[in-house]
Amino acid sequence: MNRFAALLDRLAYEPRRNAKVALIADYFRDTPDPARGLALAALTGDLDFRHAKPGVIRALIEERTDPVLFRMAYDYVGDLSETVALMWPSKTVGENHVAASAEESDDGLLIQDNGPVLALPDIVEALDAAGKAALPGLLASFLDRLDETGRWALLKLITGGLRVGVSARLAKTAVAAMGTLDPRDVEEIWHGLAPPYEALFAWAEGTADRPAIRDPAPFRPPMLSHAVEDGDFDTLDPAAFAAEWKWDGIRVQAASAIEEDGRPARRLFSRTGDDISQAFPDLLEALDFPGAIDGELVIVRDGRVQSFNALQQRLNRKTVTVKMLASFPAHLIAYDLLVDGDEDLRPLAFADRRARLEELFGRLETDRISLSPLVAFADWDALGTARADPTGHGAGADADAVEGVMIKRLDSPYLAGRPKGHWWKWKRDPFNVDAVLMYAQRGHGRRSSFYSDYTFGVWRDTADGEELVPVGKAYFGFTDEELRDLDRFVRQNTINRFGPVREVTHAPDEGLVLEIAFEGLARSTRHKSGLAMRFPRVGRIRWDKRPAEADRITVLEALLKGD
Known part of the structure; x- marks a missing residue:
């Protein structure tokens, strides 16, 4: 078995x-x-x-197997790569299966049943060069030459959904573990590198110096926080911390510098380092300073910070219209100053960086960037009061866009990753509503044999009486034991099927009530209820309630209005 396929296989089962x-x-x-x-x-x-899209893979397997059987198997397995890898017809000679060649190599190969060895670099090169019309035939030829594990690895590779429990940071940590590097060292230069990362590996093995990154406005790895848990405040001195509002936008980094030829280099990065500058030209123009700011990207309209739903209109767009720029003007709320001119401020304490950030705002001449206000508090109880009532504690008209508070140690340097003991996030308590389980669908991966994705609804008055109207979907928030209970309920109370979806009984006296926790609500034209929940999850299972006792849509309407 080749190392790449074996690696993915072992990672999938290693907790x-x-x-x-x-x-x-x-x-x-x-x-x-x-x-x-x-x-x-x-x-x-x-x-x-x-x-190489999933549709191409589905078309290939349905040409070679019974399409109905494939769809049934895919519904049960829940993973496209695994289903196709198992169902793909093996090559035969007459009635005899062609035996595996057992060839292996040292260059990260995929296994094959017969024919020349398929090397990972050759596969990547061929897939990169293949046009849309040639891709299905090329992919089919690869699958014909691979065994089950190899087919699974190949399909995982080309679809990008590995699902083996490895984050990008974990993979970079493994590079650092090859030698004596700190994972933060790898993070620092990562966004200036490109596959196949030969200079990075040479540095990690100690055979070359640190790769030189020449980008004048590079991405710097962000510092992340830990959620406040019970007992955390017992050991923390409030005098050693500052607090600021946690805004309902997306974390970004704004970098600005001058190229060697004298042209300005201005970039806006997401928290993960994706360059999103093209989608926000209005904000890019305002980055008229040499340095790098860590902050929150929001929409400010009529002088008020809008909710995340307004920002969603601008996200994930390759181009933005003049109308969109006018209707959803981008704004940066600055949290931290990482670089001032040519000086890297990250080793400084947060209090010192904050002072430098305030100095910078004395020089800026733009209304597209604002300084995140600090929240005054004498002790943790006082901060808790401000967290629960941002309107009355400085946020004013912007309170609807506040998610909670950030708590930062005054002497904390800016450290990449999620170091313990420095930053905390204390989000506002979620909203809760009792809703009725209406539909369920199997999950993916390890949850493929469980009904783990749930659609729920609340009651609405109509001319013909009350009806349940769906208001959201949730697939997390419950324990493994609760998942088994929910799955059992779905199987025992199914009243209809729509492909992979099961409808469960939800009469007023028969059914299941779920307490749903969510972060916010917004109007929506894509949902029958006219509402969309943000980050819904199952808070608890209300075995003690009948569906007739679940909440009405008027409760959600009141929450939306702030009543």
Whole structure:
């Protein structure tokens, strides 16, 4: 079995973080360039094959097997790559299966049943070069030459959905573990590199110096926080901390510098380092300063910070119209100053960086960027009061866009990743509503054999009486034991089926009530109820309630109005 397919297979079943790091690091040590770099790109989501879409894979398997059988199997398995890998017809000679060649190689190969060895770099090169028309035939030829594990690995590779429990940061940690690097060292230069990362691996192995990154306005790895948990405040001195509002936008980094040829280099990055500058030209124009700001991207209309739903209109767009720029003007609320001119401020304490940030705002001449206000508090109880009532504690008309508070140690340097003991996020308590379970669908991956995705609704008055109207979907918030109970209820109370979806009984006296927690509401034209929940999850199962006792849509309408 080749190392790349074996690596993915072992990672999928390995629950321990340190063991995953060791598996990946060993693979990198034993696999030469460029195969290991392409494997790293696959693990971090940096491989993209334009035309290799799930629809192409479904079309190929339905040409070779019974389409109805495939759909039934896919519904049960819940994972496209695994289903196709198992169902793909093996090559035969007469009635005899062609035996596997048992060839292996040291360059990260996929296994094959027969024919020349399929090397990972060759596969990537061929898929990159293939046009849309040629791709199905090329992909089919690869699948014909692979065994089940190899087919599964290939399909995971090209679809980008590995689902083996490895985050991009974990993969970078494994690179650092090849030698004596700190994972933050790898994060620092990551966004200036590209596959197959040969210079990165040479640095990690100690055979070359740190790769030089020449980008004048690079992305800097962000500092992240921990959620406040019970007992955290017992050991923390409030005098050692500052607090600021947690805004309902997306975390971004704004970087500005001057290129060697004298042209301005201005960039806006998402928290994960994606360059989103093209979608926000109105904000880019305002980055008329040399440095880098960490902050929150929001929409400000008529002088008020809008909710996340307004910002969604601007996200994930390659182009933006003049009308969109006017209707949804982008704005940056600055939290921190990472670089001032050519000076890296990250080693400084938060209090010192905050002072430098305030100095910068004395020089800025734009209304597109504002300074995040600090929240005054004497003790944790006082901060809790402000968190619960931002309107009366400085947020004013912008309170609807406040998610909670951020708590930052005054002497904390700006450290990449999620270091303990420095920053906390204390979100406002979620909204809760009792809703009736209406539909259920199987999950994916390890949940493929459970009905784990739930559609729920509340009661609405009509001319013919009350009806249940769907208001959201949730697929997390419950324990494994609760999942088994929910799955059992769905199977025992199914009244209708619509493909992979089961409708469960939801009469006033028969059915199941779920307490749903969510972060906010917005008007929506895509939902029958006219409402859309933000981040809904199952808070608890209300075995003690009948569906008739669930909430009415008037409760949600009141929440939307702030009543």
